[in-house]
Amino acid sequence: MPTMDDVARLAGVSVSTVSHVLNGTRNVNPATRQRVDAAIVEIGYRRNVVARSLAAGRTHTVGLSIAALTNPYFGSLVHAVEERLSEAGYVLILGDSHDEPRSERRVTDSLLDRQVDGMILAPAAGSEFSTIPEIVRSGTPLVLIDRMLDVSCDQVGPENDASAYELTTHLLDAGHRRIAIVRGIEGISSTTERFDGYTRALADRGVELDPRLILDGRSNVEVAESRVRELMSGPDRPSALVSMNNSMTIGSLKAVRGLGLSIPADLAFVCYDDFEWSDLFEPRLTAAAQDVQTIGRTAADLVLRRIEGHEDEPRSIRVPTTFTHRNSCGCTAPRADMPAAPER
Structure with missing residues (x-):
């Protein structure tokens, strides 16, 4: 491995001059600097950053x-x-x-x-x-x-709780009462907080929590797809669905499309997390977008x-997140983007 001594010998300068060129610790004559730079390139010298780091702490x-x-x-x-x-x-x-x-x-x-x-x-x-x-x-x-x-x-x-609360309340305001949720990995704080926002919104409207509408998607595309397909294939399917992160949103959309169903005609849909391409395809997703x-x-x-x-x-x-109202929720009069409500 080439050393500073090798660079100095090839450039015809002292090791301290090579050091000054490398570290910018002293002005060096342009012609001398050019010779040092050329020598570094010719022999492939690289500084020992690990040694310097250890010395500097x-x-x-x-x-x-x-x-x-x-x-x-x-x-x-x-x-x-x-x-x-x-x-x-x-x-x-x-x-x-x-x-x-x-x-x-x-x-x-x-x-x-x-x-x-x-x-x-x-x-x-x-x-x-x-x-x-x-x-x-x-x-x-x-x-x-x-x-x-x-x-x-x-x-x-x-912000998780208030954002999930707003997404769920938006569906409740549209008249939905059987609202399913696809939630993330158990034991992770974001999963708990978003689920709390969902349950709080239902409770505030007097809607009883139905365990059959709680799907554990494990923040995984394939798992969410399987859970949603199973739920939507049954006789008593929900009228609306809240997905609590973008991996599960992809899985949910795949399940709905695979069953030949349409959003929002057959299922109103909102999600936590947005995609930069959400306005480029149908349905356009109503979402709580993270900054x-x-x-x-x-x-x-x-x-x-x-x-x-x-x-x-x-x-x-x-x-804070930003509530972006598009057409996947089935509403006819989208609101302008607005920050989610403050956490209670």
Whole structure:
């Protein structure tokens, strides 16, 4: 592997001059700089960033553990986090937790072994009992993203309860009473909060909760498709459906289409999470849209503050969703986009 000595010998300069060129620590004559740059290219020299990082006590990396490959929404979230970290001179190291505790622990242990300067975590079910304590013990700055827990660290995520409440109330206002729900992974805070919003809306209107209309879609396209197909194939199917994330929305739409049914003629449909292509096909989805850019960049800002040494009280930030009224709910007079109602 080429060294700085090799570069200096080829360029005909001292090792300290090569160092100044690489690190920008002193002005170097343009002709000399050009010779050093040419030597670096010719022999393929690369700086030992690991050694420099160890000496400085910083790696300028941040770890992110998230179910990036199994949920389309998380892909946009990862992009927003990476963009902000890159602006600050940090590199993002991504590990896919698959929303499974053992996979999550394997990912976070590997990130800690790599001496990341900070960690951002979309916690899997039970993370507060295993993964999070281990990160805290390591002293690595930690920020939770998307899912909020009763733990002492910075957190940022979307508003869930009031958004699900508004989606369900919208269907109730349209006269629906048999409203089914496809909910996400059990034990995850976002699943619990969105389900609470749904049940609260029914209770406020005096509509009894029907267990037969509660579908566990596990935040999975295939599982949601199977559950919705089974429900909609029965004799007493609902008149409306609320899907609680975009993976399950895809599965739900596949099930309805596979049965030859039409939205909204046969089933009014609303969903949590929006798609950038929602206005490009029929039905156009009535949805609670998350501000993914704000959530991702805020998480990055929070972890950067901790890396810089800020020791103020942990912050918990809820980012409002936006209610976007299209035609999948079957209404004839769409409202303008508006923020979801504040959480009660």
